[in-house]
Amino acid sequence: MLKYVKEKIDKNHWLKANYGIEREVLRVNGNGELALSNHPAIFGDKINNPYITTDFSESQIEMITPVFDNVEDVYKFMNSLYDIVTEEIGDEYLWPQSMTCLIYDENKIPIAKYNKNKKGKEAEEYRKKLIEKYGKKKQLISGIHYNFSFNERLIKKLYKQLKKEKESYESFKNNIYLKITRNYLRYRWLIIYLLGASPVLHDTYISNNNYEFEEISHKTFSNNKAVSYRNGKNGYRNKIDFLPNYNSVEEYVESLKNFISEGVIDSHKELYSQIRLKPKNNENFFDSLLNDGINYLEYRSIDINPFEKSGISLDDLYFIQVFNIYLLLKEESSYMEWQKEALENQNIISNFGQENVQLKKDGKCISRNDWALEILKDINNINDELNLERKDAVDLMIKKVKNTELTYSYRILKKIKEEGYVKGFLSLSKEYKENAYNNRFKFEVYEDLELSTQILIKEAIKRGIKFSIIDRNDNFISLEKDKKIEYIKQATKTSKDNYSSVLIMENKVVTKKVLENNNINVPKGNEFISLDEAISMMDEFIDKPIVVKPKSTNFGIGISIFTEKYGKEDLVSALKMAFKHDTTVLVEEFIKGKEYRFLVINDEVVGVLHRVPANVVGDGVNNINTLVKIKNQDPLRGYHYRTPLEKINLDENAKLFLKQQNKDFTYVPKKDEVVYLRENSNISTGGDSIDYTDDIPEIFKNIAVKSVKAVNAKICGVDMILEDYKDENSLYAIIELNFNPAIHIHSYPYKGIERKIAEKILKLLEFI
Amino acid sequence: MLKYVKEKIDKNHWLKANYGIEREVLRVNGNGELALSNHPAIFGDKINNPYITTDFSESQIEMITPVFDNVEDVYKFMNSLYDIVTEEIGDEYLWPQSMTCLIYDENKIPIAKYNKNKKGKEAEEYRKKLIEKYGKKKQLISGIHYNFSFNERLIKKLYKQLKKEKESYESFKNNIYLKITRNYLRYRWLIIYLLGASPVLHDTYISNNNYEFEEISHKTFSNNKAVSYRNGKNGYRNKIDFLPNYNSVEEYVESLKNFISEGVIDSHKELYSQIRLKPKNNENFFDSLLNDGINYLEYRSIDINPFEKSGISLDDLYFIQVFNIYLLLKEESSYMEWQKEALENQNIISNFGQENVQLKKDGKCISRNDWALEILKDINNINDELNLERKDAVDLMIKKVKNTELTYSYRILKKIKEEGYVKGFLSLSKEYKENAYNNRFKFEVYEDLELSTQILIKEAIKRGIKFSIIDRNDNFISLEKDKKIEYIKQATKTSKDNYSSVLIMENKVVTKKVLENNNINVPKGNEFISLDEAISMMDEFIDKPIVVKPKSTNFGIGISIFTEKYGKEDLVSALKMAFKHDTTVLVEEFIKGKEYRFLVINDEVVGVLHRVPANVVGDGVNNINTLVKIKNQDPLRGYHYRTPLEKINLDENAKLFLKQQNKDFTYVPKKDEVVYLRENSNISTGGDSIDYTDDIPEIFKNIAVKSVKAVNAKICGVDMILEDYKDENSLYAIIELNFNPAIHIHSYPYKGIERKIAEKILKLLEFI
Structure with missing residues (x-):
């Protein structure tokens, strides 16, 4: 098949597909015990928040990325979701592993709470049934669900090349996904080996230790060979193993319906298979599958990777990209008992995969290593032929096959042996939480957007407001909730401002005339x-x-x-x-005094900021060089507007400016001596932003609001000169009104309180 | 005095002053009889329209210019006011002369009607008193009132140079205007001679012909020497001649109060002096004059000039500019009886000024010519010394002194002798009315603004909505009425559109996405x-x-x-x-079909336009050269976007395009043969705009409105491709939404109905 397609299809078409992941995660307290607190209210209605919701338990958060056409964005988005969530759970942590945290009393596990409407009641009912059948504890096992479909363009191109006579496009497409599904099932053991990351169990999970485990650390058990207990028999599985028919969509639907009518499962949702066929309309599962065809696939074998904040590494995502194409291109064997064999291989790898175990391939024995290397060689070949540029990721997997010590499962086992179950895992959660704080001003997947827009998107996601990037270059987004849609450019250009106001502000002369007409001082x-x-x-x-x-x-x-x-x-x-x-x-x-930026949103001063030139404050010990280095370590400081502040650059200008003061970079300022390094106070040259919101007298805030009302604006940055801000009778003058004020400077100042500006904007837009 | 100031003060300061004029004018029917119809309702509430109101009579329109810092704008604005008014009075005309039109029954003269509120009742009461005292007929005599003050900067500079010890700025300023006033009174005879334009009277005015007149034409009388009957004893004057005290503001106020307490006049308004001192607050006349000082002066000697649409020529305005400075600089004589002498001179010139009459100067005789030339020589000297560049205007006046036949009064006498009273004057009114129609798309004083803005200003003025130019380069204006103010840029950028909508339309990709999301066809x-x-x-x-x-x-x-x-x-x-x-x-x-511009305002399609390339339609006689010349005569066609259409230019491109059709400029198209001269349909290269508003099926208009609603806009130009506009099932696609659509193309199309777009904008802005 490879030979038919390799000439005709561009690399971009292979890799530009539709990717999304879901990740479940438990909230725990500082002792690694399941948190009994409520899901944070800021995340809004669980049923409607498309990004952050709960799964089975109130303490089990589910984070969901949107669909992206590349895996980098999926990866970064999940990292940012993590940042958002961990920042909002106070002193709790996110348990970084598939198997459960400490659970001393299964009965106390809180099931997810819902509004008492129809949907909410259904969700609760469903959970109660699950408890009866499987108990509460198993429901807390968490994993990654990987959602995937090819770009429609690729399938159309394949259809042109490869369709059988009289085969419809719809049927061709279904067959593609069915083939991938069957192959996924055949080769899933490899994914489990490579990505498996649940080789240890805590005493509170395996309440009936049947002596197959060794206590590798205090109350922590493993057989020392397992790769993924989650995917093994100790994981969350159906009571019996189902083998649905994957020959066609019709047969698949029929087999599932049979399971239901036989009463072994209640609904298609209860089939905990390693892969799921997903229809367009999940509410109307069977009909949509039959009528609309397979919309995408959901891979369910992937464990939470504790070594990644997001729970999955970018290398693994890269690898799965080529793996998907392998699944599509790899010819299927005609071996009849393939499903049973694949299930057996899954069990072997899950429970004993750290050893070079014997697997079955078409009824014949083959070692884990031999088969894995065979597959990976094929994948590398595809990578080369199609020029996919994923060789590094594939080679990394080859290494993991050759050297088990590189696998997540080995590394986890080692870490837990050394540090213990709770400390070993929680140290990672703590690290990620600190990292999230240092990232609080940005939204990684959109790091190319202006900071103000990143901050607004982050706030919207937190509150379950659906966002879309309408034009990335233009920082143009839409926000949507409950059928209300708002289009926003550069975070502060919204529908709440009228065009005429903007035009007034855009023109300094007109601004002055209007302010003067309203008896407001202007130069x-x-x-x-x-x-x-x-x-x-x-x-x-x-x-x-x-x-x-x-x-x-x-x-x-x-x-x-x-x-x-x-x-x-x-x-x-x-x-x-x-x-x-x-x-x-x-x-x-020229008006004497200092300039302050008043940010006015909806007739309220939500922040007042003053900028000072780049400077260091002496400690009596370090010289300027060192003081700058220390100051630059603040994560708020970066380069090229990627951060709220810029790193101070001791350049020629700074040298000259110091020379005028008879100083150089080796000068050691006295304790508390402020040494300025520039004349101008621009943030872009290392200046500091200092919050004065609570210091400025009401009278000046009222003047700022009055100015903004004069031009009839809703979001406006007012630049006011004050001779002495402490003096209520100080002279003032408005020197400019800005219709596109930056919000990050108020949200993340160098000194002072971080103001929740994005929240104010969402309130103005009536989303909250 | 001249020597003190000439070095220190820039030419601009002398001429950049504050100028405004008011002009009264009678509405007449086609027979030259006073119109008995109501003041056009479109001009709104008389009391609040700052530009167009009525004076004494319902048929006596008063047109008022705003204050400008130059006389060119005053002149043009009055012309435009004339255009607006004459366009709205149906088959009536504006009587182009100070003395009255035909009035057969004085009782039938309708006095101005007002709303029955307090202000309205006062206005009616005042008029009734005037009728008792002076009769109705005299009230209809119309004139020009010229309002003037120097730029405050100039007075400040003069104050620095010339103030007496301990003289306050306020007193200095009052003294400047008082000196000008006294000198104006002394030299007013010259203004009457030069600008006088009422040398004939109709039989219906002088009901008791006392045989001082000759019948120069049918029922038309003159003494053949008069310059200005309006300023003579037959004009509208007080019963007795008042000589107020002009030595100081205090004495002036006292003398007026005495006249009132003696009962000879009812209020300061009834003092029909040749010049009036004007306070800042006219409602509180005396107090404001005493407290705030003289704000400006009103010259009242000027007759309506029938040879000018505006009623006053630009040359005369130029001359008065220097005359004002002369009045300021000219030393006053100490002759005590100057007021009586000046009144006598006024009477002599008004009634006999066409002859080189003897006047009195400081008690001594001097001929009209000698004195006039002496004054004009002084004025020319001032012009030279101060570099005012008004020599042409002064020299023209010298000619008029030397040759009486150049005066308006002589020319009117001659014209009326030849054509008769009604025909002579009405022919001018008709000419001005035609001229107004040809100017209907523009507002002369703002010819540098975009046509769309000119049209909007014109509509606002018509309806008495106060406008200001906020930024001329930017076509930024404000409209104000009843304390409501709107800022508008380029006619269609208003407060009714929200900023987000504009940003959506500004970005083609975003526009398409939003339209697609709303199920509207886009390419x-x-x-x-x-x-x-x-x-x-x-x-x-x-x-x-x-x-x-x-x-x-x-x-x-x-x-x-x-x-x-x-x-x-x-x-x-x-x-x-x-x-x-x-x-x-x-x-x-690429969507096949023709492009139509739908202009949507406030969810209504107010115009649909299609453009076709520059073309001529054959008459079977003329060649292309001639047909283009004929087509270019349309006043709607001009150059450089100054007009709704551009003149067709038979350039190299046209030549080449015709060559492809085997034609050249000498080709004579058959009757009704359409020959295109360009490929592109741009108006800027001579294309035609054709109104389709009434031809386009409702279904496409609804799509246009739906598109505009999708982006939540209020004023929007929708560019739609239609394969066949007549077919309701035609394919369509929206190719662009424009947030700043031109309105002039719909207001003044080449073919089809002229749409009242400016009115729709004023409605959207809730001004009407």
Whole structure:
């Protein structure tokens, strides 16, 4: 089959597929015991939050990624979901492993609580039935569900190449997924070997130790060979082993219906198979499968990988990408008893896979290593032929086959032997929790978006508001909940602001006129449309402190400030420079004082910020070089606007600036001595942002709100100069209104309280 | 005084002052009789319309310009007010002259009607008193009131140079205006001579002909020497001549209060002086004058100039600019009886000024010519010294002194002798009315603004909605009425649209996604962020008709269309070109059909337009050259977007395009043969805009409205392709939504009904 397709299909088509994962995880307290607290209310209604919900137990969180066309984003998204969740569970932790945490009393396991509506009642009923049949404890075993389908374009291309006579597209597509399913079942033992990560059990799980285990650590048991108890007979499995018919969708549906009518399972949901065929409409499972065909596949063999915050590694995701294609291309054997054999292989690998066990292949014995290397060789071949660039991931798997010590199961066994069950696992949870805190300002999968947008998306996801990236380059997203949809650009450009307000703010002259009309102080000034005109009026302002600036440019470009004595020539050259940037130039009085950014959302000042130039504060011991290094370690500091603050760069400018103070980088500032390293206070050159929200008198906040009301805006950054912020009678002037204020500077300042700005925006948008 | 100021003050400060005029005008029927109809309802509440109201009579319209810092704008604005008014009075005309139209029955003169509120009742009461005292007829005499004050900057500069010891700024400023007032009174005879334009009277006015007049035409009388009967004893004057005290504001106020307490006038408004001192707050006349000082001056000597649509010529406005400065700088004589002398001179000039009469100057005789030339020489001197560039206007006045035949009064006398009273004047009104129609799409004083904005301003003014230009370059205006203010940019960017909608429309990809989500047809397509990516996907669309375009540019730049067979290389170069204009390029299916612009305002399709390339339609006689010349005569056609349509230019492109049809400019098309002169249908290259609003089936209008609702917009131009507009089942696709649609194309199409779009915008903004 490979030879038919390799010429015709681009690499992108093979790998650009539809990927998504779900991960279950238990909340535990600091002792590794199941948390008995409620699911955090901030995650909203469990039934409607598409990202964060509960599974069987109230303490068992389920995190769900959206569908992505690449696995990197899936990986990063799951990491971010982890960050969101662990940040919201107080002093609890997320248990980083498939098998259960400490459970001293099975009866106390809280089942998930729901609203008392129809859906909620159904969910509770379903759980009660499960308890009767399987008990509560087994329900807490957690895993990764991997959802996958090929890109429709690929299937269409394959159809063109490979369809049988008179075969419909729908049937062709079903057959592709059925073949993958059968092959997945055949080769699932390899996935379990490579990704298996549940080789130890705690005493509170195996209440009836039947002496097949050794106590490898205090109250912790293993047979020292297991790869995945979760996938073994101690895992969460049906009472009997079902072998549904995977020859066609019709036969599959029929076999499932038979199981139900025989009363061995209650519904298709109770079939705990290693792979599931998924229809378009899950609510109407059988009909949709028959009518719409197989929509995607769900792989259910994957354990939680404790060494990954997300629970699955990117290398494993890369490997499964090629593995999927192998499953599609690999010819099937005609061996009749393949399902039983595959089940047997699953059991052997799960319970004893750390040894080079003997498996059965088409009725014949073959060692784990021989067969695994055979498969991996095939996969590498496919990778090469199709130019998939996944050789590294495949080679890593080859190493894991050759050297069991590289497997997760071996490493876990070792770690738990050394550290114990609770400490061994919880140390990882703690590490991830700290990592989440250090990541709190960003949303990794969208690290290319502006920080403000990342923060807003994160807040939306937390609250179960569905988001879509409408245009990634433009930071254009939509948020959707309960049939209400809002389109938002750059976090603060929303439907709540009217266009006219924005246009007023966009134009400095118009802003000033409107503010003046509303009796709000603005720097007095003149507007000139030609250099000659400006020069002819010069004697009106030549002796005053002034600012010369182009009308519409931003970021300080083309602006000159004259506060000291200056000459006519200085002014003329400043005017000339300003006219290079705009056809209209403003000459405004210079207002003495410090500049504060008031962020106003929905007529409320939600943050006040002041920026100071890059600086270090002495400790009497370290020199400037070292002090900068220490300051730069703050995770809020990074490069290129990826973080709320920028790392301080001791460059030529800093050197010159220090030289003016008769200092250099080796100077050791006295304790508490502040040494400035720049003149400008831009965050982009290492400046500090300092929150003043609680320090600024009400009167100035009211002025900020009044200014924003004057232009009829809902989200607005007000730049106000205050001569002395502590003095209620201080002179003030509004120098600019910004319709696209950054929110991250208030959310994550260098000093002061982190303000929940994203929440305010979601409130303005009436999502919460 | 001149020598003190000439070095220090820039020309701009002298001329940039505050100017405004008011003009009264009678509505008449086609026979020159006073119209008895009501003031047009479209002009709204008389008391609140700041531009168009009534004076004494319901048939006497008063037009009022805003204050401008230059006289050109005042002049143009009055012209535009004339256009607005004459367009709204049906088959009536505006009587182009100060003295009255035909009035056969004084009793029938309708006094202005008002709402029955307090202000309205006061206005009616006031009029009844005037009738008792002066009769109705005299009230109909109409004139120009010229309002003027210097720029505050100038007065401040003068104050610095010229203030007396301990003189306050307020007192200095009052003294400046008082001096001007006194000098105005002294020299007003010259203004009356130069601008006087009421030398004839109709029989229906002078009901008691006392034989001082000659019948110069049928029932039309003059003494053949008069310059301005309006300013003479036959004009509208107080019963006795008042000589208020102009030495100080206090004395002025006292003298007026005395007249009132003596019962000779009822209020300050009844003092029909040649000049009035105006306070800041006219409602509280005396107090405001005493407390706030003189705010501006009102010159009341100026007759309506029949030879000007506006009633006053630009040359006269230029002349008065320098005349004002003359009045300021000219030293006053100490002659005590100056007021009586000046009144005498006024009477002589008004009634006999066409002759070189003897006037009195400081008690001594001097001929009209000698004195006039002396004054004009002084004025020319000031013009030169201060570099005011008004020599042409002054020289024109010198000519009028030397040659009486150049005066308006002489020219009117001559015209009326030749054509008669009614026909002579009405021919001018008719000419102005036609001119107004040809100007209907523009508002002259703002000809630099976009047509759409001009149209909106015009509509606002008509309805008495106060407008301000907030930023002229940006076409940014505000509209205000009853304390409600709206800021509008480019006519269609308003507070009614939310910012998010605009951002959706601004981004073609986002627009498409949103429309698709709402089940609205859009051209299917792909978005590429690199040339390589686009090329790798090429085989998906290589054989289909497609459009390649940059994501965000407009005006067709960088767009390629492939409908015929094309090669891979063509596509690659089209892609390359598109990538030059944007980092994202769209490849979309090409939809067959014609493009229509649906203008949707407030969920209603208010106009549908289709554009066709520049063309001529044959008459079987003229060649293309001539047909184009004829077509270009349409006043809707102009240059550089100043008009709704552009003149067709028979350039090299047209030549080549005709050559492909084996034609040239001398080709004579058959009757009704359409010859296209271009391929593209842009209006900017002479294309025609054709209104289809009433022809397009409802179903497509509903789709347009649905599209606009999908992005939640209020004003939107929907570009829709229709294969066959007549067929309700025709295929359609929305190709673009425009948040800043031009309105002039619908308001003034080449063919079809002119749609009242500006009215719809004012309705959306809840002004009407």
